[in-house]
Amino acid sequence: MKKILAIAMFSVLLSAESCTKDSDFLNVPPKSVVTTDVAFSDPALVLSAIGDLYNRQVDFSSLDDGWQTFTDFGESFPSDNGSYFIVQNRSWGYGSWAIWDYGYIRDLNLFIDNVTASTKLLATDKSRFLAEGRFLRANYYFELVKRMGGVPLITKSITYDNSGSVSNLLTPRAKESDVYDFVISEAEAIKGSLPADLVDKSRASQAAALAMEARAALYAGSIAKYGSTTPQVSLPGGEVGIPASMAAGYYTKALTAAKAIISGSVGNYGLYQVLPNLSDNFAAVFLDKSSVNHESIWVEDFKALAGKTHAFTTNDQPYSVSDEATDAGRLDPSLNLVQSFEKLDNTFAPIPTTDASGNPIYYTDQQGPFAGRDARLAGTVMLPHFFWKTAFIDIWGGYLLPNGNIISSDDATHLATLPGTSAQVQVVGKDGPTPTGEPLRSQTGFYIRKYLDPATGSGRRGRGSDVNFIRYRYAEVLLNAAEASAELGDFDNASIYINQVRARAGLTTPITLTAGNYFDRMVHERRAELSFEGHILFDMKRWRIATKVWDGNTESLADLTSNIGSATKRNTQPWGLYPYKFYNPGGANDGKWVFKEVLPSNVTGVLNFRIGNYYSQINDGIISANPKIIRQPNQ
Template sequence: MRFQKYIAVLAVTTISLTLDSCKESLDIPAQGALSDQVLATRSGVDALLNGAYAALDGQFNNGGALNLAGTNAWEASPSNWVYGSIAGGDAHKGSDGSDQPAIDAIAKFTSDASNGFFNSKWRVLYEGVNRTNSVLRVLAQTTEVTEAERASFAAQARFLRGHYYFELKKMWNNVPWIDETVETAAASYVSNTEDIWPKIEADFKFAMDNLPATQQDVGRVNKWAAATYLAKTHLYQKEYAEAKPLFDQVINQGVTSNGLKYALVTKFHDNFNAATENNSESVFQIQMVANDGTNTIANANQGDMLNFPYGNSPFRCCGFFQPSHDLANSYRTDETGLPIVESYNNQPVKNDQGVASNQPFTTDAGPLDPRIDWTIGRRGIPYLDWGNHPGADWVRSPGQTYAGPYSPKKNIYMQATQDLYADQHSWAPGTAINWNVIRFADVLLMAAEVEAQLGNLEQAQTYVNQVRARAANPVNYVYTYANPANPLAGYTNTPAANYKISVYPAGAFSQMGKEGALRAIYFERKLELAMEGHRFFDLVRWDIAEPTLNAYFNYEGTLTTDVRGGRFIRGKNEYFPIPQRQLDLSRSGGNSVLSQNPGYN
């Protein structure tokens, strides 16, 4: 039995038996039907730890499209498709204006603390925190484990707690630190005025020092995932000298939980295919499983269930998460195959917006980075093995005017293996495609950023070129179908577009200087990690969110109606508002213990 199926079936049942009531404010459950003493066995601790892993996907209650007493699954998706990609300009909400309008407000930075999406995300992340704390509390009372087992249990729990708090920190910055020493009754009254970065560091450092390099179960975290997350934590704090030796170790010595030396996989799409997951690029993946016997999609990437082409598509629902024009244009390359970092929107990729599917359309003939067609579904290009994307017939908005002409692609299952890796036990699809929290290309680009910040421009270029060289391998071109009427029959050797991509020539970063090299690295992250939930958080930590997103609104608003009126305000919108529900429930003596983030009062 695969590890993710084990945690889905065993741990959720265990949690429902042992943690049956919640403090609504922070979702810190009181002791339930079974006492800590009863659970203080090796099997009890293991079950609680499995529950802490199970919380990673954010979907854990009644097994339907809702969790945590009415929270919509997509509001707390671990992919951060709303908070990282849509808020970062990678994508539009999609669908139409009447469906999930709270996302439009997040995309345009017009939300206030009453937006229910923020409360859902907060509650789900603190549920994960609570489960890790439960492991640590019960573990302290357990005598049925060896010291090695005790260290492993604690290290896994603290890694997971570090992850949940990292998510909370980058979303809201000012959040309360609740650990295993805080009594349930007191959890709602911990303030959010303490900087929790040092405590996140401590959790990842403990995990790095106490986890093995490999695990019997591929879904469990290892030493090198912890080292990577610790390096990332330093990077977010601009502690480049502290991050560098960690990245050096990870790149030179790191292996996956199943013992594969960290390396870029040859085929870019293998990172987004359930048949090739847990590969050499997998640093930290959230394990997904389809058709697990529960007759639900709760463990099948339910948080992204809305994000499939609509209309006459074979996916049934729901037309959300449409890549932006700005993102598509970013894949334009110059005559040498290098990206057009500053003025890519001046050479837009030809698209079919406003052209009906039964009308003629010719795809763009200019040079493009091939990653565009593993990231964005566009008319006339093979949509994996589902046939050529037909354009408007797969887009929900009439005329494609609301959110543009494009469809998401990295989250889509293959037609040939849908019986194994798609899950149709709900009104929208689930998939067995694991979610990459950190993959090795991300590591290389974070390391490149650190090297550039420290003045090591040649090394920074080497890391970026590794990523670009993989993309330039012809195996990463999208090829046309041998028989368009039967895509499953295979492909020709004719590329579907004019793909032209190259590595930076020797000395390029040195000639650019530090600032130019950093711009190139930032843009490479946009290209490589598009639609993976990173963009908004990257823009914020680089302190370029205001100019970048306001330029996005000015450009994209001329093409679609959904983001018109969007505006990013420096000093406010770097972080989301503390949910109003949490402020209300943390009141003591008539005042909220939690402080609202600047600009939202």
């Protein structure tokens, strides 16, 4: 979209320079000022305006907002000195995750009004631009409602009448259900005016509108159903909370929208299945910008040639093979997440580190403990001894001696001697983890793989990466259809939808969803498929289980390794798994690998999601300016 904006603005400047004689410069308007009637008479200028509106859309986690937006909720650890607050004394403020940009909504409303009033645009251009403006407005209202609940629903630009009174400008909060209904109805109204099977996935399409509708309706249905478990999270006017009687209607709308995409009636979309290695194939879903990737539906596009890149790879690449020695390793997936990827026999189990008698298991290969698991694990996470760009990453915590002692150091360049030797050798991995928790190296034993750009130079400052951030994709549509079907009692079709996603990950033995297991299965499947894509917070909130998962209690090793696969399993502290080289010259296990579960030393707090966190705080300044705004409950 940045490229679109640049091209359109260049055409404006070019036309302004096209003077036929010197005296004409007196009649040329300022280059930075284009009147509304002119701006909305030329498709190139309208494209420039809507390009800016696309660029102002918000995501909970996004590649250009920085790596920190991905390092929370027990799924990962922030290996950076300035970011340890995320795992220390972690009670989220009531204002966490809040947005309230009515300036953006006003700009969207003005855009829609101006396109509507235009008499110069071709009918086809006008119809598409209007639909795009309404799509962006609906999607932003969706971002608002899932954070704030019901908000003022303003769909026309408001003009102050200079009367000295602003009372006519003050709008109260709509019901939460009304905002969801608006998003859903807008998607239905505009989908026919948007193109199908769009090549440029950064612009809205029929499938993007339907994907938004499916997700929004699923959220509304969940809040209606599971909100009954937290009756205190509501307001009497409906600004927060949706009646349980509305749940089935929302689930039906979610399923209908998802099925329209699945049927192929709005374009050629499907699961990405290109590479023979299933883990590499899953990682490529987020890297492949070619026409063979039919999974992406709507993306935030980045283009190096247009100067729009991000520093996600710079910040999170493995230290030992980084393009910038001072930028690496900040986003470390947790053992909590790693062990949640199930085995290929559809069972859940911790990563095996000891045998039935409690004795260490000795592995000849660092990848050994992770064998036979869901392929999405190695597609999402860099496991120890992963080959990245030019070399294998170097993750190990030190040498383990037969007496249980460990020889290590605070940096791979600080050498030490081993028993019975005199030569100094490297005693810890270049990529960590170190006993002292050296930042910019892994402190969990893992690195992120999802979104990491393997292109040469993509981790350099000033260059960056142009890997896309996918906002809506086909696999989520299948999972939305599965969840909606299950909530409506159709477990047969729910099983069909979920098993398509699982089969792509190598889980080829189908599971059968039932009334007794579907909720745990759906929660797990979204975690495995959609981790680090901005879903976990809002999933936990809409299901009303955030207060159970992040309950403010410490997470012991027993807590960590038990009840894997349970939707309400505690996940309050990010654990790590450290590989150690066993040093016992002459022994049968000398040189093999032993793994130990470790709570990183900087994890001193616990995640504590309070009942008041289900909706983000509307700050006092907003309420003071508009007394019609009702405060959130439990704050």
